[in-house]
Amino acid sequence: MHDALELSVTGDSGAALPLRAWRLNGRGDGPSVHLQAGLHADEIAGMHVLHTLLPRLREAQESGRLAGTVTVVPQANPLGLGQFRHGRLLGRFHDATSRNFNRHFHESIAMEREPGTFAAWQKALFALASEAQIVLDLHTDSEALPYLYVHEGFWPEASDLAAALSAEVAVVWGDDDDGAFEGAIVERGRREPHAGLLLAATIELRGQSDVSDALAQRDADGIYRFLCARGVVDERVEHMGWEGEAVPIGNMETIFAPVAGVLVYSCELGERVAQGQTIARIVARPGDPSSEVAMRAPQSGRIVTRNRDRLIAQGDVAIKMTGSKPSGSWGGGALDP
Structure with missing residues (x-):
């Protein structure tokens, strides 16, 4: 039953x-x-x-x-x-x-x-x-x-x-x-x-x-x-x-927002990106062009996740992407923050 x-x-x-x-x-x-x-x-x-x-x-x-x-x-x-x-x-x-x-x-x-x-x-x-x-x-x-x-x-x-x-x-x-x-x-x-x-x-x-x-x-x-x-x-x-x-989970890159502000993506989900490529930017102080901060791919890989909120706090997860080698920022554990 x-x-x-x-x-x-x-x-x-x-x-x-x-x-x-x-x-x-x-x-x-x-x-x-x-x-x-x-x-x-x-x-x-x-x-x-x-x-x-x-x-x-x-x-x-x-x-x-x-x-x-x-x-x-x-x-x-x-x-x-x-x-x-x-x-x-x-x-x-x-x-x-x-x-x-x-x-x-x-x-x-x-x-x-x-x-x-x-x-x-x-x-x-x-x-x-x-x-x-x-x-x-x-x-x-x-x-x-x-x-x-x-x-x-x-x-x-x-x-x-x-x-x-x-x-x-x-x-x-x-x-x-x-x-x-x-x-x-x-x-x-x-x-x-x-x-x-x-x-x-x-x-x-x-x-x-x-x-x-x-x-x-x-x-x-x-x-x-x-x-x-x-x-x-x-x-x-x-x-x-x-x-x-x-x-391997150690190859996944989790990219955190370096500053707070308006989050603008320059890559789509599933897109393959090259190391150093700009994948997003944050406009920290709208109206001030000098406040834009670029976020770049730490290694070549594929975009797996993005943050759906477009006003992001400093330290929030902005992007997760695959990588072909161990990430320099991975600290262990089964799941990301």
Whole structure:
């Protein structure tokens, strides 16, 4: 049966907040799967993707074609969903602790004393995924190409996921000291190899404004094809080769705004740029031509993300791009700031 799971977590006000999830039990002869979206509560696209995918998974279950058990959590972060301020949802950081919602999972899981609201939510969410063999965490960047974060232990086998989703870049990482959700899942797989973790990946579904029926259907179809190919659903699918670019995370360049001001891009998403090429400029004091500051590519590569805000603060991420050699500014970790 496609039973809704009756779950809740305690919000910062002390009120119970629903953590809506569905668990579709298959025959039991396929991999178990956990799909979630909205861990950063202001990243909406994945919510619509899972809303679109869920009826198709129910149909597979009802027709006896669902081999594995699938848990679907379309809105994984009820704490963040309550953080509307001045007409905007501030869903990346927890108001009460200033913590990034996708960090510190390793600390929360290990906590033995009574946890606060942030840690209790993280423990509850992690528990939903704790027995899954395939874990897909759906995010979006600010403005971006579709891309993946994948641990090196799952690569290149995970190129089937990249192909199914038409991801243009796979960022391959090895160590995580920050406690991202994906990193905590990978660490669980190392501690419990008997559980048979097959894949944990973070899927970046373009940018935060890329929410539409057409894109949701495309991405839902891609995840469904991947699940079929991995034996979760009994349905033959055509093998798809992947023609994207796999990049070690240490080769990714994250370019920060050197000053505050009006951000003007001179390159498009997906564009290949040469080392030293001007990729954007910041007008620090409009009206003063001397205040324009050029931002240049630290090495040759491809533009993967841009900041969707065109008035940028000093130190904000302006661009992320691929590179063919280690970045001089990379400081380790599984995910960018």
